[in-house]
Amino acid sequence: MRFEFATAARIVFGEGAAATLPDLTREYGRRAFVVTGRSPERAAALIAALGAESFAVAGEPTVELVREGAQRARETGCDVVVALGGGSVLDAGKAIAAIAANGGEPLEFLEVVGKGRALERPPLPFLAAPTTAGTGSEVTRNAVLASTEHGVKASLRSPWMLPRVALVDPELTYGLPPEITAYTGLDALTQLIEPYVSARANPLVDTLCLDGIARVARALGRAYRDGSDREARREMALASLFGGLALANAGLGVVHGFAAPLGGGWPAPHGALCAALLPHGVAANLAALRARAPQSPALERYATVARLLTGREDARAEDGVDWLRALCAELKIPALRAWGLAQSDLAGVVAKAARASSMKANPLPLTDEELRATLAAAW
Numbered sequence: 001m002r003f004e005f006a007t008a009a010r011i012v013f014g015e016g017a018a019a020t021l022p023d024l025t026r027e028y029g030r031r032a033f034v035v036t037g038r039s040p041e042r043a044a045a046l047i048a049a050l051g052a053e054s055f056a057v058a059g060e061p062t063v064e065l066v067r068e069g070a071q072r073a074r075e076t077g078c079d080v081v082v083a084l085g086g087g088s089v090l091d092a093g094k095a096i097a098a099i100a101a102n103g104g105e106p107l108e109f110l111e112v113v114g115k116g117r118a119l120e121r122p123p124l125p126f127l128a129a130p131t132t133a134g135t136g137s138e139v140t141r142n143a144v145l146a147s148t149e150h151g152v153k154a155s156l157r158s159p160w161m162l163p164r165v166a167l168v169d170p171e172l173t174y175g176l177p178p179e180i181t182a183y184t185g186l187d188a189l190t191q192l193i194e195p196y197v198s199a200r201a202n203p204l205v206d207t208l209c210l211d212g213i214a215r216v217a218r219a220l221g222r223a224y225r226d227g228s229d230r231e232a233r234r235e236m237a238l239a240s241l242f243g244g245l246a247l248a249n250a251g252l253g254v255v256h257g258f259a260a261p262l263g264g265g266w267p268a269p270h271g272a273l274c275a276a277l278l279p280h281g282v283a284a285n286l287a288a289l290r291a292r293a294p295q296s297p298a299l300e301r302y303a304t305v306a307r308l309l310t311g312r313e314d315a316r317a318e319d320g321v322d323w324l325r326a327l328c329a330e331l332k333i334p335a336l337r338a339w340g341l342a343q344s345d346l347a348g349v350v351a352k353a354a355r356a357s358s359m360k361a362n363p364l365p366l367t368d369e370e371l372r373a374t375l376a377a378a379w
Helices: 019-024 038-052 062-077 086-102 178-197 202-227 231-248 254-265 269-294 297-310 317-330 343-353 355-359 368-379
Strands: 010-011 032-036 052-055 082-085 126-130 144-147 153-158 165-168
Touching: 010 019, 010 231, 019 038, 019 082, 019 126, 019 165, 032 038, 032 062, 032 086, 038 052, 038 082, 052 062, 052 082, 062 086, 062 144, 082 086, 086 126, 086 144, 086 269, 086 368, 144 254, 144 368, 153 254, 178 202, 178 231, 178 254, 178 269, 178 297, 202 231, 202 297, 202 317, 254 343, 254 355, 269 317, 269 368, 297 317, 343 355, 343 368
Parallel strands: 010 165, 032 052, 032 082, 082 126, 126 165
Antiparallel strands: 144 153
């Protein structure tokens, strides 16, 4: 057995922790560049406390947006980057910190569709404070960016991109509407299930995944129905953190393999895509494992997931699929076609998904026909 585990230099968790963010930032630099969501006023107190430059991210981060943000950070002489927002904001901030320190075009460093060039210098110090419970981007070493010219999302990745501080304050998620709670929560669940069954699973990640899956099972429905449920929000914030730790160290699978080309080609939130795909991705893997790898330990791992989700000791792996389908129905998750995906688009998405970096850790390679059937089921 051989594995490694890397994460943010410092993790700060707890209600009210966001109040310490200005002091934490000052430990790493004198002039801050604060990356926010589409409403910078939500970070007004932080920006004022630091006398910081601010940069708003209105949607999913793109190569062009990161180029602009890095140029702004350099021109204003910023020496530390703070991101306060959802996964898109955190990924944008992470990439801006990297490009501001290294120069060059973001596409030069991007995987799959870019040159995949390694960073030559460490990024500017980067601090991440998520306002959603889903992506876990505060503890990952990559930033997912959309390349509009290629119609796909791909990662800018480096061990140097791990944040200096990951500050997770559940209070920052209290204002999330039910729809976003559902999308981000199912993204968190996906990022706990896929690393647990992945080809690169390891005992340290296993512990995080099993704990996190149990937390989502008991808390996501509650947080969706009552956004003021403090305990449910805390459980989901912690589960999301565990999912980020897990995916960064054990990889993902078929659901995220599809999410990359879909997110690059259609205006859908990443979490919504993962939510629509999750039951079908699990079902496809189970069918493929039973047909071609019946001795694979991933089958028993899926059964363990089912027991955690359902709360039943006698649950079979397929019972987990049924539970996921029922949860997606309860949380009103739209099918992929709701985001403008046409049946004529499916073949192109399958071809791109097969090359996605996330697909490499799937418990076994899926055939093109299996991928096509999975996407069609989610359509």
